[in-house]
Amino acid sequence: MDKRVGLGLLGLVVMGTLAGCGASKSATSQNKALNVTMPSELQTADPNKATDAYSFYMMKQTTEGLYRQNKNGKVVPAIATKIATPTNNGKTYTSTLRHDAKWSNGDQVTAQDFVESFRRQVDPTTKAQYANRFATFVNYDAIQKGTKQPSALGVKAIGKYKLQINLSRQNPSFNYEAATEYLPVNRTLVKKYGAKYGTNSNRVAANGPYVLKKWNGTKDNWEYVKNAKYYGAKSVKIKKINVQVVKTDSTAEKLFAAGKVQETKISGTTVTGTANNAKLKKQMRKTLTTAVSLQYFNTKTKLGGNQNFRTAASLAINRKVLTTKVNQDGSVPLKNMVAQGVAKDPNNGKDFAVSTGNYTQHNDAKAKQLWAKVKKELGGSKFNITLLTNDSDGSKNVAEYIQSQWEKDMPGLTVTISSMPLTQQINKMFKGSFDVSTFGWTGDEPDPTTDLDLFMKGNSVNFSNYVDKQYNKLMLAAQTETNAKKRFALLKAASQRLSKLGVFNPLYQQAQVNLVSSKVGGITYSTFSTAAQYRYAYWK
Template identity: 40%
Template structure:
């Protein structure tokens, strides 16, 4: 990773006193309750695309690698770091022999081969599949032109893997730490069929915990210590109960009454808790944005999209509405990605690409309406029905209607899972969403807007943009400086064409009981509980 283009994301952090000894004595608490801000959509690692599903996947599964507290890769089920050959296009990885599934079966190289093949198989409809783009034959397999068995991963023995790439990929080692590359135990998955991952009883695990108490729709579940986990001596909690808390008042009350040991908070509640020693704030390299369905007549027009982007006061949104340590978005790619050679931050180097200019917005709005043969317009913003999104909804509605003449904006706030499914099916005009990275490269964001990306919910298609990303990802893969320049071009192009409006760069804020130690905050901002303990 040190020789790759990027240094990586902001360092992970470990909560609690690092000097303390982890406790397994009789006085140490073995069970805690915590809050989540969103319901769980799936326990299937091939389908875990949203943050809540990804967070759960990380607690109950384990891949080849993980991130340490500094943000660097460390072996998990891998016995060591990958050996590269063929100019960086071939990876050979030996596995530890003590990995086990929660049914007691060993975790083998064949489980990784099957997991990857299933994720890339078009029948799975995995929105994570594109993370494996660049693995040999990925495109042909994912498009159904070749069998999943043709994917460039194979077992060289029970505990040895070989991965072949079409071309060197600077950030590929980080992909080996994310859920898209996790193993799956074929006999169990195929026995469950369509039920696999739809609830906790029809899912198999190989991580420090197993998921219990989730029926596929309820707002509560638990992480219970996996008795078959290879490193269970370093798992200190027997059970962690999780409940979805959608209102700040309820969550804070339960925290103050000691019912919950950890809760995420946002909005004015962050300001209210200023000075509280239990407050934990972490900047996350993530972006929250308003994405437009370019298949709709109104949003097919570039001037309309640009007008909407110019009509929103981003400083006011973060400082007056959110008040949660988020910062105004300067562009699509957030701060946190650094060039290994120059040490320059990608977003800071790009400069202010996002601007508030209501007068120019009016000009472009009228021009766009005229091009479409319209005298007025209306559309609906789709969002999740939690406290934070409600505030953003109301602010955007006010800003857009006040700054753009003859516009009517409606709000459709729905449960989180409903918002996800509606966005994926294209059943929206504009949708509030966000993205946090899973690997340390700006392409984690920029790839989202490529024409064939499964997470391009707005279906924006632009041949010039696709070519820029192809040049960066393939043609300049071996030239870090040129690659960086091309990615900057792509980032600016997104701002010029406005398929989405970046609103703010994310922060993650929690109230955490001071007795809860050893939590590691991962690259996407959420906590890992493997080594957590009560002191």
């Protein structure tokens, strides 16, 4: 799922002035390509259809919305000339667009590019898996029900360079979503290619610092080439980035150590081995993120629909062992659905996750007791369950640990691991074709709803197929509550309710470990922005 299914789902947009030390380098040195890796294939280059984190990582290099995040994760203006101050009790945002913003095919970036993109995404015929990014826009619900046309969505162009957005309720995360999710499309190419827009690099245009090249929709390598039409092109120093998908941590480390790539991501035991290499350790970067790893139970299945099983499955996992012995990357146990660092609770000044409480205690004895109840309730002694995961090294290691813990505490349970490319995993989850799925979710707003919205009725990423009336009622009340303390009290109650239901299994708060060459400057990571932005990179 940045909100992205990172599924590692699901996301979860980028100009700036380069640091001074890069400016003295000659043009010749900057012509050298930067070689980097990606942990998974791209799902799509169409912002209206993207759900995975890695497609959005690509879009951070190629596509700008009204705003973007700078290298420190702060929201700053992009296609809009400034951050808009909302009117109409916080529900109307009016933005003036830059006149010098162009697409890579030469078209002007206009307000209508945003209008068409937003309408296209909420149009049921587009079959966008994440249309509810626009759930706070006026008439979104009616459009989804088919009682209004997409043209009724709360967005309109007021002339060529002015965009107005009308919300049905206040959205505290609007600026962050405008920087990461509310992206425009090139109308010329959408008209030309229709549903095939963004299915390869020739069917999409860029309005950001780089243009996607040499990607055919399935390839595990591609390029980012400097966008000559980009309004901030003078600040972009490196002209080409070569990207290759590398799913094996040991391979990523070897490529880096050999100087064949200058940036890569590693996890698990590879991190420990790398830390023991003095030269590589100096080039290691660790970042604790607000991304979370969790499991969805399909509550329509026999075991997934049993609350005692779901609780036993959570109790059987020692998250301290999982993070320190299996991941070994600085990740920390997740106490509930919301990661630490997302927001503070104004009622007590504590981190919201801490204020909510710890619902992930490890207890083997209790897990075994509940399993005995499950067998009686379901009338059997032997059960099979398939654990779905993506095929990266780190994900497979986590799955194997969980498999061992479940089979130890729940005798008679056989756990089969099914690992596959991330895109395939996401598709199976959307189809409901799974028992339990382990994945990552990258919320990108400093608000608890970035995670809690996942389990609301109507959320397309509610893969559990479970709706709780009380939880929904609390979340809906929070949506319309304008008093911050009362709102957070409602969100806290909702989070606690969700944890008790156990329709998901919180695993850990993700840390990211990158290797970045000492020959390259300008590459940084932050809590809410863990994808490197190559617009800032330079050869030292």
